[in-house]
Amino acid sequence: MIAARLLRAVAAFGRFWWDFLIGDTPEIFVVIVLALVVVGWLSLGAHAALAAGIVLPIVAVGALVHSLLRATRSR
Amino acid sequence: MLATVVSSSAVVLVGAVFLATSVEMVEALTIVVAVGHTRGWRSALEGTAAALGVLAVLVAAFGPALVHVPLNVLRLVVGGVLLIFGLQWLRKAVLRASGFKALHDEDAIYTATVRELEALETSPQRDHVAFVMAFKGVFLEGLEVVIAVLTLGASAHRLGLAVVVSLVAIVVVGTAGVIVARQLSAVPENAMKLGVGIMLVSFGTFWSGEGLRIRWPGSDTMLLGFVALYAIVGWILIASLRARREREVAA
Numbered sequence: 001m002i003a004a005r006l007l008r009a010v011a012a013f014g015r016f017w018w019d020f021l022i023g024d025t026p027e028i029f030v031v032i033v034l035a036l037v038v039v040g041w042l043s044l045g046a047h048a049a050l051a052a053g054i055v056l057p058i059v060a061v062g063a064l065v066h067s068l069l070r071a072t073r074s075r
Numbered sequence: 076m077l078a079t080v081v082s083s084s085a086v087v088l089v090g091a092v093f094l095a096t097s098v099e100m101v102e103a104l105t106i107v108v109a110v111g112h113t114r115g116w117r118s119a120l121e122g123t124a125a126a127l128g129v130l131a132v133l134v135a136a137f138g139p140a141l142v143h144v145p146l147n148v149l150r151l152v153v154g155g156v157l158l159i160f161g162l163q164w165l166r167k168a169v170l171r172a173s174g175f176k177a178l179h180d181e182d183a184i185y186t187a188t189v190r191e192l193e194a195l196e197t198s199p200q201r202d203h204v205a206f207v208m209a210f211k212g213v214f215l216e217g218l219e220v221v222i223a224v225l226t227l228g229a230s231a232h233r234l235g236l237a238v239v240v241s242l243v244a245i246v247v248v249g250t251a252g253v254i255v256a257r258q259l260s261a262v263p264e265n266a267m268k269l270g271v272g273i274m275l276v277s278f279g280t281f282w283s284g285e286g287l288r289i290r291w292p293g294s295d296t297m298l299l300g301f302v303a304l305y306a307i308v309g310w311i312l313i314a315s316l317r318a319r320r321e322r323e324v325a326a
Contacts, residue, residue, distance in 0.1 A: 010159055018143065020160070021160070027161055038286045039289075040307070043288055049290060050292075052284075052289055053291060056283065056284055057304060060162065060279075060305075061304075061305075063162060068312060068316065070165070072319070
């Protein structure tokens with residue numbers, strides 16, 4: 001009984017975060033996670049830090065444009 | 076100089092928290108007003124108070140815990156979450172502003188909620204339907220506010236300020252709701268949503284970069300640069316999508 005309730009609560013918690021972060025825009029989630037990994041790797045070198053800083057906003061804009069084109073293409 | 080830098084990042088924080096809270100509370104208030112008018116105010120207000128209580132407990136429980144997380148880790152995780160969350164808000168606001176998605180219509184939500192409630196039986200005692208509807212409306216909309224307040228406040232090391240600004244926004248929207256009652260559709264919700272999206276993406280870019288040990292040129296003032304950049308991008312996207320929409324409608 002308690003285990004079932006706990007399981008339901010965990011499932012609801014997982015569902016909330018899935019809807020919150022992924023929902024109907026999985027492309028934004030994937031692009032940003034990949035960008036953070038790449039920028040993290042780039043920023044390891046002292047001279048690459050600035051380049052990494054330029055990559056992040058460009059990727060964010062790119063993810064937004066891609067998601068908007070995906071949303072409006074099917075209409 | 077230091078005072079200018081500190082106040083510029085604080086201004087963006089205050090603006091983001093105030094607008095995010097206001098937008099979500101307008102949506103919650105629409106449901107509460109519909110429940111109150113249809114089923115009676117007592118249970119609607121009890122449901123609202125219970126939801127606000129649970130949300131306050133969440134802030135009290137998780138807020139102090141977040142302060143103990145190492146700042147770089149916190150800023151990377153929070154920055155990533157804000158980037159994703161902010162881009163979702165910005166996307167929705169751009170689609171609405173350009174006509175590709177219907178504007179959020181508080182009047183339609185009000186009418187639909189009233190119709191749904193009128194179809195249900197009323198209880199002479201405590202109205203559980205009204206309580207649950209008001210609780211769900213306030214809790215679900217408020218949960219996004221709690222996440223915004225905790226993440227923005229903790230990462231900026233200004234959790235107290237974020238909580239106070241959020242409470243002020245709740246009081247302002249609540250008071251306005253009481254005065255204008257069913258005129259909530261007059262609130263420029265999409266413009267506010269666009270503003271919140273721009274600020275969340277700006278904070279997300281700034282903090283995830285800081286979490287990855289990037290030293291931004293100009294330090295905290297770079298945040299204002301990101302706000303300007305994303306505002307220009309948003310404006311260009313709205314203008315180009317709106318033009319495309321008009322061409323499609325005309326064809």
